[in-house]
Amino acid sequence: MPFHFNIAKKDLLDAISAQQNITNKKGTLAILSNVLLEVRNNEVIFTGTDLEVSLRQIVPAEVFEGGTLTIPSKKLFELVRESGSETINFKEEEKNWIRISAGSSTYRLAGMVSEEFPQFDQYDEQALVDVESDALCDLIDKTLFSIAADRENMYNLTAALLQKREEEGKTVLRMVTSDGHRLSIMNREAAGLAGLDFGQSVLIPRRGVQQMRKFCEELDNCRIGVDQKKLVLQSENSVLVIRLMEGDFPDFENILRSLSSDNSMIINKIMFLESLKRINLFTEDIFHAIRFEAQGNRLILTSENADFGSARDEIEITYSGHDLCMGFNCRYFIEALSVLEGDAISAAVSSDESPCLISSADDKGFLGIVMPMKLSSPPSIA
Missing domain, CATH: 3.10.150.10 (DNA Polymerase III, subunit A, domain 2)
Structure with a gap:
């Protein structure tokens, strides 16, 4: 069924801007440059993915008709950013075209059917624990700069190592990064970590770490967990899923001891x-x-x-x-x-x-x- 809804510009811009670093990655599948819109029950669910990082956001809207379609993410972002209207109207027309009305402006944007869009990764909500967002931001800010770039051809160093540790009776998260020429280690205590279970350590790819930082920066708290080789961050209206890397991080403990x-x-x-x-x-x-x-x-x-x-x-x-x-x-x-x-x-x-x-x-x-x-x-x- 063709969708039809009104949505506040600010809410839409916040959602679609957060998708840009995910959907604008150059890839082999054209549909990955699109964002999936699922319109239902007075809300629109926006989903973007590059198969490594996926972001789903729920945005309130005035829905007249429900439906599902994918829309070019970058063009939608540019359109909304330049719009002078506080409310934007979306109406799906024949052959997957979308008519977008914003004040005196009207646009027609070509969409793509959603059947080819990758399924959003499932996860176990029971495995998530509440954690202070500033703790995660602190871990990332102190280590992100020394993750190896992809071009340096050191696959196991193009990720951050995340560990849960017990130190002096306290539970802390430790993030470790290196590009082979330097090493950064950050330990941070945070409430609620006792229930977090992901084994000895996980490897989070560089782009996943960057998206974690963006996800957490305006939150007081979020939920975090690891489920089936995926790291999940959840807020009230958003979910970020990051596929973890396989392999072993180099043994840096010997360096510390020396x-x-x-x-x-x-x-x-x-x-x-x-x-x-x-x-x-x-x-x-x-x-x-x-x-x-x-x-x-x-x-x-x-x-x-x-x-x-x-x-x-x-x-x-x-x-x-x-x-x-x-x-x-x-x-x-x-x-x-x-x-x-x-x-x-x-x-x-x-x-x-x-x-x-x-x-x-x-x-x-x-x-x-x-x-x-x-x-x-x-x-x-x-």
Whole structure:
């Protein structure tokens, strides 16, 4: 039966904008660029999927006739975004055409039948537990930046490892990411985690982690669970389903056990971050290499660019260890410090060839590890 309904622009725009990062992914199936509309009982259910991530949203509407059809997601989003009317009318016509009326404007948009649209993944609602959304956001914000990009050809690192752990009598979630050159670990306690059951760990693909962050950002609480190789997030009117990756995350526990925080320097975070940004102006675009020298209570940062010149910056630190000289990717430090909380950070380095362990007393859940780089002779500063 052809559908016919009115819907508020704001409600429609909120729903369809959330679908854009899912439905606009280039794929082999044309229908995946569409969003499925299921019109019934004074509500419209919007569903988008790329077969890895699926999002379903329930939006209130004034329904005259029910029905089901898929509509191009991007074009619908653009149309609604530019509309000047507070209410938008949808009416399905012959041969899957939809007439959309918004104030004085009228549009005709070609739809596609819903039979070819993938079925929404089923899940067990009983397996979901309530959790504070800001806990999930914190886990993601502190680790998302170090997930390996797909092009880096490290399949098991293009995901975030999520674990449930018992620490000092408390239940915490731990998220771990790495691109092979750095490692980010974030532990976060949250109420309600005791009932969450998904085994030792799960691997959430990068795009799934990004959609989790968007899903949670305006919620106080949500429900989370793992069911049949899927991670599910549920709010009052929306459901996000993410297909989990198979495989094993690299054994990072051995790295943690081999590192020592004894030979550490205390650095003002803001001063360090600003210095890194200045020095990064003169690094090579690919590796962002800087020289990192600790001499007494001084940290000297230098960089060199073959086309533009070189830079040197010096900041005061609290340090009583032996002199150090090593190379690091400047961007890795900048990204870690940008999410780390606290006024002062600890940078622990055992030797000129060891990784740097980054932490803060004011952000006890976070731990960052940056691997060193081999550098040529130091740049010349006039």
